[in-house]
Amino acid sequence: MELDQSASHPESPGTVAGDPLEELERRVLAMAEAYKAARLARRDAEAEANALRNQLQERDMQIVLLKKQVEGDDLRTTVRARVESLLKRIDELEREG
Secondary structure, rough: OOOOHHOOOOOOOOOOOOOHHHHHHHHHHHHHHHHHHHHHHHHHHHHHHHHHHHHHHHHHHHHHHHHHHHHHHHHHHHHHHHHHHHHHOOOOOHHHH
16 A cells, blocks of 8 residues: 555645645655554564564473473483492492302
């Protein structure tokens, strides 16, 4: 929807320069252009916000996966330490026996 400012009515022989109606028409056209620009800016801002929201969701999923991985690593470390401790005890018992 493009607004063509050149389509304003040509001055008729009885039109006075600086006519209030022409001024009003100019202001309405300027306001329509400003509205159009604001709508485009809003559309762009909403698209960017959606993209950032998607990135945030992806990062949240990555964080959850990393937390699970760390918890799994902690569990493995604990199990490994306990198994090593048991193996040392078995070696000690074998040496004694």
